[in-house]
Amino acid sequence: GDSVTQMEGPVTLSEEAFLTINCTYTATGYPSLFWYVQYPGEGLQLLLKATKADDKGSNKGFEATYRKETTSFHLEKGSVQVSDSAVYFCALEKSGGGADGLTFGKGTHLIIQP
Amino acid sequence: GAVVSQHPSWVICKSGTSVKIECRSLDFQATTMFWYRQFPKQSLMLMATSNEGSKATYEQGVEKDKFLINHASLTLSTLTVTSAHPEDSSFYICSARDSSLAKNIQYFGAGTRLSVL
Numbered sequence: 001g002d003s004v005t006q007m008e009g010p011v012t013l014s015e016e017a018f019l020t021i022n023c024t025y026t027a028t029g030y031p032s033l034f035w036y037v038q039y040p041g042e043g044l045q046l047l048l049k050a051t052k053a054d055d056k057g058s059n060k061g062f063e064a065t066y067r068k069e070t071t072s073f074h075l076e077k078g079s080v081q082v083s084d085s086a087v088y089f090c091a092l093e094k095s096g097g098g099a100d101g102l103t104f105g106k107g108t109h110l111i112i113q114p
Numbered sequence: 115g116a117v118v119s120q121h122p123s124w125v126i127c128k129s130g131t132s133v134k135i136e137c138r139s140l141d142f143q144a145t146t147m148f149w150y151r152q153f154p155k156q157s158l159m160l161m162a163t164s165n166e167g168s169k170a171t172y173e174q175g176v177e178k179d180k181f182l183i184n185h186a187s188l189t190l191s192t193l194t195v196t197s198a199h200p201e202d203s204s205f206y207i208c209s210a211r212d213s214s215l216a217k218n219i220q221y222f223g224a225g226t227r228l229s230v231l
């Protein structure tokens with residue numbers, strides 16, 4: 001079945017450091033790919049998405065490129081801030097049409113120190 | 115942005131009792147809602163897909179008689195954990211898909227922590 005693998009945390013960085021959180025997936029067909037972020041005490045919020053190969057999703061300085069050849073969707077940010085501390089989830093939707101539930105990775109806890 | 119409200123946020127109950135969790139889309143209509151379960155340090159696992167006005171579709175291994183889902187309106191879905199036991203203790207999260215726009219985005223509630231004694 002479909003699966004998402006992302007790097008285990010916690011990941012601890014200093015403010016203004018470069019961030020990469022790796023995410024790879026296994027799925028048939030052409031899934032849509034997502035990154036969600038969860039701040040303490042809040043629900044998951046969509047951070048960015050990509051619906052087809054070579055698409056780049058971006059939001060709030062975060063970027064991720066849909067790489068079908070490597071089945072990856074790594075999350076990057078050039079300069080992190082303390083406010084970026086949260087849990088980040090990589091996810092896929094197999095149909096891409098919005099009718100299916102999402103398959104999630106285990107989440108990566110990111111801690112940014114001032 | 116779109117808001118999904120989930121209630122209660124935390125519930126403690128005795129073994130053998132039933133617990134109802136509500137998921138509401140506050141500012142949009144949702145023909146489709148989803149229920150997930152999350153164990154500590156694990157990913158969210160899809161339990162079922164709830165479609166307004168029809169029966170829910172359950173994922174393999176999820177007991178439909180144990181986890182009753184009702185989606186009677188375009189803004190409300192409920193999950194009832196029947197005859198709860200300690201192994202049902204978990205974090206339950208709902209999401210709703212905005213059916214008014216072709217955004218194909220799921221908006222998530224903040225989750226409900228269920229503790230069964």
